[in-house]
Amino acid sequence: MKMQHLKQIFTFRFSIKHGALLLGFSMLFFNACVDDNNIDEVFEATPYQIEIPFGFPTKLNIPENNPMTVEGVELGRYLFYDGRLSGRNHPDSLMSCATCHRQERAFEAGVDHPDFPGGFPHGLTGLPTHHVMLPMINLVWNHSGYGWNGFLYPNNPEENLRNIEDFVRLTVMAKDEIDGDTLQTREMIQSIPGYPELFKKAFGSDKVTFVNIGKAIAQFVRTLISANSKFDKYMRGEVQLSQSELNGYVLFTTEEGADCFHCHGGFGNPLFTTHLFYNNGKDTEFTDPMDRFQISKDPMDHGAYKATTLRNIEVQGPYMHDGRFATLEEVIDFYSHDLKDSPYINPLMHHINDGGILLTPTEKEDLLNFIKTLRDDDFMTNPDFGKPGKFPDEK
Template sequence: MIIVNNEYINFNKGLINFTAILLLIILIQSCKKDNENSQNNNISSTPTPYKVEIPKFFPTDIYIPSDNPLTNEGVELGRYLFYDGKLAGRNSPDSMMSCGTCHIQQYSFKNGKANAYGITGIKTPHTMLPLINLLWNPNTLLWNGKVGKIEDLIPMGITAPHELNTTISKAVDAIKKNPVYPSMFKKAFGTEEINIDRISKAIAQFVRTLISSNSKFDKYLRGEGNLTAEEMDGYSIFSSETGDCFHCHGTVLFTTNLFYNNAKDSVFTDTRDRYSITHNPSDIGAYVAPTLRNIELTAPYMHDGRFKTLEEVVDFYSEGLVRSLYVHPLMKKINQGGAQLTSTQKKNLILFLKTLTDNDFVTNPKYSKPTNY
């Protein structure tokens, strides 16, 4: 169009020339407007990729399903849904329950209690697990690794009698009634449609952004701070054969995301251990070795919450191991009944474990309940 106008200008003079220039300006302006409009439309229907920053020294292998990339709009929608009691499909304010009812930020997204109870008061079969650094979990969720993707866990949580205890359609209908959502779904997924697949994807995106990497230990690793002599001693007990902890709890993530029988019992009756999934006898009495990040905040400990304090846990690993056919070979101190730590070593090991507490994580407003809905 501009080219046509140029020809026109060349061909004419005077007033015509002036009119042509005016026309040109109007045309350019309106083109600009069109452009801006179409850009605006794009913004509202194409979500912005969420920038994942891999903390220093963390593994670079992360797990994001190809059909659910993280986007700013998806993560924000997921945060709203994570904390929305309407997900329980009910209307009365006193019978609402969300993911955030049990997974509480100040307890590293556990609940600070021995047990968790679903909306009708039914106890969950195991204690809770924290929601930390699941971006690095290679699709083996829960104490026994039964569920792969976070997306798949959400419909299960909504319908489980010991969690939200509702139907998918009731949950989706209740979410549909909140007027904030249609535009948020449009921004995250392109259209206003609300369904369980999108709800699950958005919540999973939010959960994948829960990254804890700013503990005292992280700062020490990055050269931004020091550990005390006692904490350093605890670190070396943890990461050497003296304490024999690092084999299963790793460093940096402080979980290998693998399953072990860590010698707590000689009789195994739980029907939800790793064996119930693999039917491999070496998995009898085995559970995931959970991350030890924020461990100070997540008592009680083990899948059944049997230890109330870190002191009890360390006493167990020091002299409380129980023999059975199924103890994992990495429990190298089994023949001595435990690591046989001195009281100073125990104290220092616990001081080290407490350097894994990340106060920024448990207070980060990005992870907390939105206030405006």
């Protein structure tokens, strides 16, 4: 009996001890399985949701390491407009993104820019930019490369040349733009009262880093969405186009008309660009060291550049990568009868041997009237995209 009792006690002790161990072991497995419940206290900002407009792509180009947050966008807006992004505070040395990217010009310079005659920007040192500007419209849907030649693209082996974040860094450093350095800019922003708190809210630390400056500005730029033009309303069945605009729409989307849609989109591609690169017949000789060929190394990409979005194109300018045309009328004239053939011309330019699409004056007017339906005044006046009333140190 005694032995049996001892055995029972031993068994009991064994069972309690090992059962507990086994249970604990099992719980470890279980916890490993649901490790989302095991997160240490971490910083969390408020997620910023991008609403997808009617007909727009659902795939967004937002890097995994820079999720959109309300706080990040707010900070980015301040930085986008703050001339001290140059790292200097002398009135003659201020420069920010908004110095060139003007909201009223769809975040392009525009031919009427007060400091850049004809819309040809130059940097703080007076050095002109290599190409004229591209607008900042719906860039969160650009997956095929930023810049006229697409040199910043998501799967670039050069990890620091992939997205808008990198554009911010390059802009600050470029001789023909801010001509600054990232350390100087970081220290300047750190020294401005109010900014460290905004960085704390957006990124969890009041220590300003240039990486986070780039991230914040990129987040703000990704909110710049234009999707409420007259054509958008037509797509949604809210308004009707005029007869001239409809005639222009037919020209825009027919191969035997002006055939714009293959590169510039339409109802089925409301970005109004494929974001791809084409030699569109501007020249016969190609010496630009920053054309698409320099990136793709495909010989057929000599003289090829990004097809720009036609959204809000009416308020932009000058046009083409080198700004050779000041008005849309000049652009339409070019496509109508001034195309130049070369071995590199894109096959989609199938009217090349006629010199262009040979539009009549009425057709040119109709096409222009349709293109003007892509103007989105809400985009150009949206206060969320505009200059903040006060900068952080003015509050």
